[in-house]
Amino acid sequence: MSNSTITASPPKHAKSGKGKKPASLWSDAWYDLRHSKVFLFGAALALLLVIVAAFPSLFSPLDAFDKSTCDLARARDGLDATHWFGSDNLGCDTYSRVIYGARVSIIVGIVATLVTSLVGGFLGLLAGFYGRWTDVLLSRVAEIFFAIPSILGALLILAVVGRDNAGIGSVVLALSVLAWPLVLRIMRAAVITTKSQDFVLAARALGAGPIRIMIRHILPNALAPVIVVTTMNLGVFIAAEAGLSFLGVGIQSPDISWGLMIADARNRFLEAPAPLLFPALFLSITVLAFVMLGDAVRDALDPKLR
């Protein structure tokens, strides 16, 4: 038996090393997420809150929108067996209002995140991919919006558009207008990095058109950082909505928002803290849930930060 025939056949061990399925970023990240306590806890909490937001009546025996359940005689009463979180200034049940208040927070958080991610992501993809004047123009415009401190900007916008149509839509608009540049920046940077990689150059050399290259080759590889910032934004938006509603330019009564509840309870806060502290607690827990999700997603998708 000659040695040359042995070497001609592929070496066994080199093959077994190569034969292992190459771990992709996404499958790696998914593996990490399933094994992350932070993610599992955050996801469970977020899921629960989404269910509360969708079906508040499952969690509260009283309909918070039904003003007949309020009893002024009970205003600022403490906690008892039927009114777990006590009653507010108007004698309405704080617990049912807190439960019904989840909806606004969740909707604003999710819709504003979707809008900013789609707008910022799309424009960032264009800026990064086409470069030149497209990039200069979009980046400059983004920079202008970026220089406006977000609460101030949202306050201004809501004062303009929100005066006559206050509500979820205006809040989402105000938050999105100021937040899309961040997504644009991140998407743009990721696209520019991806664009110069060999597989994109190869696809281009093989004659793939720009749209195909953008969607099939660049987008999947540039998506990770955008997903990270998107998840993080959820919590930020929820906190911002509460802040704006607290200042009186966000959600308006009779809609229920935690920020609004805090504002209402504010004047008598030091004597009757419950109507303020419970929405505050739920607000913090909600933000915490999404911050944990964002944290876990970032850890999973950005191995550099480990």
Add this chain to the structure above:
Amino acid sequence: MGRYVVRRLLQAIPVLLGTTFLIFAIVYALPGDPLQALAGDRRVDPVFAATMREMFHLNDPLIVRYGYYIRDIFTGDFGMTFRGLPVSTIFEGKFQVTLNLALMALIIEAVVGIGLGLIAALRRGRWSDTGILAITLILVSIPTLVSGFVLQLVLGVQLKTSTGIDFFPVAGIAEGWRSYLIPGAVLAGTSIAYLTRLTRTSLMETLRADYVRTAIAKGMPRRRVLGRHALRNSLIPLVTYLGADLGTLMGGAVITETIFNLPGIGQQLFQSVYLRENSVVVGIVTVLVLIYVLANLIVDLLYAVLDPRIRYE
């Protein structure tokens, strides 16, 4: 260095113009007649209205009015309120309050954030690191709205009634710098968490750097490897973050000022939006954006001082 400074200054100009115009446009797109709003239910005298319109260029197109506005700002004139007061007199004192608040927040943020971050990085993977990361998670999750009221209740009321300690004033600015302690801490909250994390990753990254390995190979004592070689490099992103955060803190002070009843610029802005005193609103936001852009500019220059690779570009 000189060219770098000039380039950064030139880059800041379009941002400033664009941002001020954007704000100007938003505010003057406010529906309704500002004069009528000012007059309330009373009938506005048409002759008076015409003079006012002329005086405030209300009849000119937006872009022309913006031109007037920019021209005036360059001479330090932020315009007049409808009541005839120069807008700049309204700024007086109020900016000082907000600046004090933001500076207090910045100091708290720097001390606590960098301190916690260093501990976490040096004890990486141990319980103190995990604990600090958990704290940052919670800090990020508590909006100012919540931490403000809770601290007001706990430190301002509970602490006083239970222990008699009356060190933390929780409303107004009568107590000098102490008045800013709790509001400052509240305003700094989220930033502390970010800075802690940034410090941690930054130091961990530099500790892995080749030049730190070189310093160890040179036989430098551990204290020197950390204190001179690693820290000097990790500080660069931290200073950048802190500088940029001053602008953010000033712009984000409105909720804190409302909770603690601090007569700052945020509160003024809030009132002016309600009263539709557009000249005041535009003035305040313009100055805040100016501060924000300038803070970023200064940070970029500071960056060049700290990192010789940029200085000699």
Add this chain to the structure above:
Amino acid sequence: MKNPSVDTHLLPADNLGTAPLLAVDNLHVEFKTRQGLVRAVNGVSYALHAGETLAVLGESGSGKSVTAQAIMGILDMPPANIPKGEIRFRGTDLLKLSDNARSQIRGQQIAMVFQDALSALNPVFTVGWQIAEMFRVHRGMSKKAAYAKAIELMDRVRIPAARQRVNDYPHQFSGGMRQRIMIAMSIALDPEVLIADEPTTALDVTVQAQIMELLAELQRDSNMAMILITHDLGVVADVADKIAVMYGGRIVENAPVHDVYKNPAHPYTKGLLESIPRVDLKGQELYAIKGLPPNLLDMPTGCAFHPRCPYRQDDCVTDVPPLHEISGTRSSACHYWREVLDGVQG
């Protein structure tokens, strides 16, 4: 001369006799990773006498740099761990010394030149500051005296206009000049052992020769012992006295440099030699070793080189070859070293 009051922790310079200056003995280094335990170094031994140059040759992942970092004591532990072995310097096992005692040896008695000087030099300090630091910290010199020494050293490694450039930052130098700074820093305190970890890999070919020449010259002048780590057999011939070839975390061949070039005793070394481009064989196809370097997480059984070996027999797959002694100065970890020496395949 060295100041004895500062050097209390240094190991004594006498009583060496014929014993080696530095001896690595059955060294094992492993790393804990997310994928599992990586055994990067598996029982490496080599010895170095004063004034001698040992070239350690191998592909990346062969364990050559990890061994050097273990000698310097700059491995991050964890994830690294040294479960077995000794590193004797002047008869003392460095692995048993305190951290403080080791940091006294680092830089003063054993110094290191790294591969990429751009990342190995601190970007925010001037090169003068970084060289002078050696004198200020280890010798307690004044700032002024230390800078004077730094300029002297920059002259010695032939950096033009050293006096003007002492306050420049690393990024203001060319790659070759930066590596000279790195070398100046490492020889500042006249170390007895200099470890050069691929000192020319990051440089242009023309500059590579100059740097090797400089290292050889400094070594001759000061009678330092040198460990030259490289993956390039071509740079070794003129500089080294002996060669240790590493593969898969083990030494596979140990020999005086000329014996290796004349007649390698391990198929891997043979493959490396045949893959050097040679002028006299111009026009012929260049030889390349078949297959890939071993996966450290999944090492081949028996001889780690067997999947790529043209001399492979059945026992290579099952039995780890010991280091066979060929002569007083040579050894080879190949069951069939005789056949390799004779050039008989199978």
